[in-house]
Amino acid sequence: MAATTPQRIIAHFDLDAFFVSVERLFNPAYIGVPLIVGGKERGVVSTCSYEARQYGVHSAMPIQQAKRLCPNGIFIGGNRAAYSHYSRMVTQIIADKAPLFEKASIDEFYIDLTGMERFFDPFQWTIDLRQQIINETKLPISFGMSTNKMVAKIATDAAKPNGYLQVPFGMEKEFLAPLAVGKIPGVGKNTQQTLESIGIKTIRQIAETPVALLEKVIGKYGVELWHKAHGKHEGIVAPYHEAKSISTERTFEENVLDLDRLMAELVTMTERVGYELRQEDKMAGCIAVKIRYPNFDTNSRQIAVPYTCYDDEIIPIAKELFHQLYKKNQPVRLLGIRLSELTNHAQQTNLFYNTEKKTDLYKAIDDLKNKFGKLAVKRGGGKN
Incomplete structure (x- = not known):
C-alpha cells in the first residue's frame, strides 16, 4: 500500500510594524503616537505605526503625501543598524528551534513543521516560540498557521497586531472566502481593479467564477488565482542557510x-x-x-x-x-x-x-x- 504524503504544516511569522517597534524600544515616547519611518523629504514611507495608518498612511507612500495626511505625525529617518541587529536576534532564536525555516525578508519568516506532529503539538510549539521571541527581543510578532505558505501568510495578516491564528486543514477555502481579493499575495492594484470591474470583490467570488472567464479577463494568472481562491498553493519553504x-x-x-x-x-x-x-x-x-x-x-x-x-x-x-x-x-x-x-x-x-x-x-x-x-x-x- 502506497504511503500517503503527510499534510503540510506551515507557520508564517511577521514582526509587527518592525521598524516602528524597534524605534519604540529606544524611545518609549513613540508609543501610542502616529510614527512614520521613512526616507528624507523625497523618500517614501517604509513602515508606520497603527496610529498613523488611521490617517491613511501606508508603506511605499511618498513622505510628502504622508505629511499632508498626518501633519501631526512624528517622522524619523530610521536606524538600519538597529533593525539589522534585531532581525539577526529573531533569526537566531528561530534557527535554534525550527527544524526547517525560510527567512523571507528582514522581518518575515516561514517555518515548515510537516511531520513534527509525531513529536509535539505544532500549534502549541509555535505559540511557545512566538512567546520566546517576545520575551527575548521585547518586539511584537504575529503568526499564522495553515497547510501552505499563502494561507499562513494571510492568516498572519488577520492575526495582527501581535496575535496568532490557525487555519485547520479543510478550512482554507472557508477562511479565505469573505476576504477582499487584494488579500491574496500577488494581487496588485491593477489586477484588483480589473476584477472589480466585472463585479469580483471577494475571494469567494473568484472561487465561484469559471476559470475560463478569469483567464479571459486577466490572462494566464487567472488559473493560478482560481486555485489560490480555493486555498491551494504549492510554494515550498526554502531552507535558510547563512552560508549562502x-x-x-x-x-x-x-x-x-x-x-x-x-x-x-x-x-x-x-x-x-x-x-x-x-x-x-x-x-x-x-x-x-x-x-x-x-x-x-x-x-x-x-x-x-x-x-x-x-x-x-x-x-x-x-x-x-x-x-x-x-x-x-x-x-x-x-x-x-x-x-x-x-x-x-x-x-x-x-x-x-x-x-x-x-x-x-x-x-x-x-x-x-x-x-x-x-x-x-x-x-x-x-x-x-
Missing part, C-alpha cells in the same frame, strides 16, 4: 604590487557582486574580503553590516577590510570579495532609508548593465 553568498575572485596573471590597481580591482569586483545582489532582489548583512599572496598564504576578514545592496555603502567597507588584511609592500596573487547573510525583498526593505534619487540612480545603472553588459557602467577611481 554572492562572491567573486580575481587571480592575477602576474602578482600585483600597485596599491591603486588593487583598489581599482576591488571596486570593480564590488560593483559586480552588488549588481548581482540587486538582480536577485536581495540584501547582504555580511561583507568579506580575501587576499592571497604569492606563497599561497591566504587571509580573509568579514564584518556584519546593516543590510544593504548598494555599491556606495559596500565599497568603503570592502576597502577598510582590505587595509586591515593587507601586508604592506607585499604583492598580491588573488583578491576576492563575498557578500553573505542574504535576505530577500531588497526593494521593500530599502524603503526606510532610500531617497527616490538614489533608487532611480541604481535602477538606471542596472538597466544600462542589463542592456549593454555588466561592464557598461563603472565607478570612476579606485583610490582611497
